[in-house]
Amino acid sequence: MQYATMLLNKVIEQNDVGALARFNITEADMPTASEKKAYKFIVDYSEANRGQAPSYATVVAEVDGFQDIPQVSDSYEYLSSKIKKYRARLALMNLVSGKFTNDFNAGVDVDKLIDDLISDAQSIKMRTNVLTKVGTDLKRDGASFLDEYLKRKEGKSFKIWRSKFASINDQIGGYMSGNMYTWYGRSGRGKSVFTMEEIIEAAFQGANVLVWSMEMSRFEWMARAYSTISARVSDTVEVIDGVDYEVGFENRLLLTGGLSEGYEQGLRAFIDQLNEILDGNIILRAADDVDFVKRDVCQLEADILQTKADVVLVDPIYLMDYEANTSKVAGGDVANTSKKIRRLAGYTNATIHIITQAEEVRDDTDEEGNRELRAPKRAEIKKTKAVLEDATNTLGIDSLDGRGLIEIGKGRNGGEGTQVEVLYLPNYGIVREMPTGEAAASQFAF
Known part of the structure; x- marks a missing residue:
């Protein structure tokens, strides 16, 4: 040679x-x-x-x-x-x-x-890759841009997964393939619930979804998922706080095995029909899975490639096996992990949602000490700012007494500061944007 x-x-x-x-x-x-x-x-x-x-x-x-x-x-x-x-x-x-x-x-x-x-x-x-060209020449590579434009127009090389919440679609156009989205909230405010709603929405649109649930057990995650999926197709009405709602299987009863005999029969029929209900698929790796030992970016990449995932949920990033802290600065390990996940989204053309924690604060109560509904700000993202910098959008969330709030904290393509008010009754599978105007009035009309 x-x-x-x-x-x-x-x-x-x-x-x-x-x-x-x-x-x-x-x-x-x-x-x-x-x-x-x-x-x-x-x-x-x-x-x-x-x-x-x-x-x-x-x-x-x-x-x-x-x-x-x-x-x-x-x-x-x-x-x-x-x-x-x-x-x-x-x-x-x-x-x-x-x-x-x-x-x-x-x-x-x-x-x-x-x-x-x-x-x-x-x-x-x-x-051993050969570097034959550096970057893109805007003047000479216009033809490749047009080629990609036509592919996107035909839906061949690019995909937008619509949010369940109409206001998010209006502001950022949905979740784009190849991008990373960061969700954050204080402990116990519904981060897993909100993101579950979004990835299930993608599955209804035909997406192949991969979930890394590192806090919830397999049974707990499936119970929540069955509750919200059933609520979307349900014609069962229950009165909650004086209002009629079409509800899914009650999450607490699923967790405790407390469904009535009639609801148990309905659960069996529902599970048998899931293949017809969901156009896409959801692959779950949960906290108690005995084979879910390796939780680093390399394993995430392998799982994405093996499952051919279109949409990915990492819940939460701070329970992953972090990359080495080569910078030797505080937070360098999670920063390197975040950067690699961002690159992984681009490389696999997957939409990746990651969850992180927001700092606990003291200014979310009124003068009488009652907590107020307030989504955390970008500055309150805990432990590292890399998950903010690497994300296309950051979405802060909060929930309180049947209400929820999503706020777009960073919008690379617009929407920053937009707030989405949510009807938040996850025990019954109900997490949806509050109706406005005439629709809101009619909901409570007697």
Whole structure:
């Protein structure tokens, strides 16, 4: 394999040392000791001589075994591709015959073996990519923009998942594929409930949904989901605080096994019909799942790819296995995790909702000490601001006595400061935007 030597000869002949950086060719890509030494000499010479390449004679004199191959006509792209592919083959061979085989013979758990193999193989692929172009040229790449525009128009490469709450759709247009959205609220105010409503709404639209529920058990999450899904298709009416509502299965009774015999029959029929009710699907990984041990970004990526998830919920981010704090600053671990999730959304083209906590405050009560409904502000996001900076939108939530509130705290595409008032009766599966105007008046008319 002489492709590395041919590339170095071409660099010398064309006096173009910058080509090495343009095509992401490093010393590690050189397969032999003499080629590594030649690469380093050429780069060091260029840095010391204002970007000039050394002559053939100088390189041959300095590097034993370096071969002079004049008039290399193959393109940089072709030579770089050959070099990178050869390096990838060597790295994969070393991985399979080395680390993977050693771990296999040592009896490492098969799931960990597979996860590590996928991660290591992906790392090899990333390290051996050929960089043929930097960025997008706005003048020359207009055709690619039009191509993407037409694909989005036809719904082929881009998807918007509509919110259950009309005002959010009006303000931000729904949740876009490839973006990350951050939800935050103080403890016990309904973060899991609000986000559950949104990802179930996406499932009604045909989305493949992946849920990482790291606080709730599988049974608890399913009970809440069955309650809200059934409420959307229910014709059962109950009077709550003097008002008639179409309700779902009561969540508390599902949790305690307290449904009446008639409701139990209805529950069985409801579960049998779920395939017809939901156009999409929901895959749940819950806090008490025995196989839900690894909870880092690498595992999240593997789950997204395996389930082909369109919409993802991470509830909450602070119970993930954080990335290493390479910056050595306070909050650097969760900041690195947030950044990787944001990149993961773009890479997989998934819509990712993450939940975090808001700081407890003392100014949410009136003069008599009664708590008031108030969504937290952006500055109250707890532990790290990375989840704010990395998100397309942040949504603060609160709930109190049958009412809920969503406030768009950050709107990259508008909507900042918009408040959505919500009828909040999650025990009956009812979490929906409050009607306004005539619709509101008619709801309470007798």
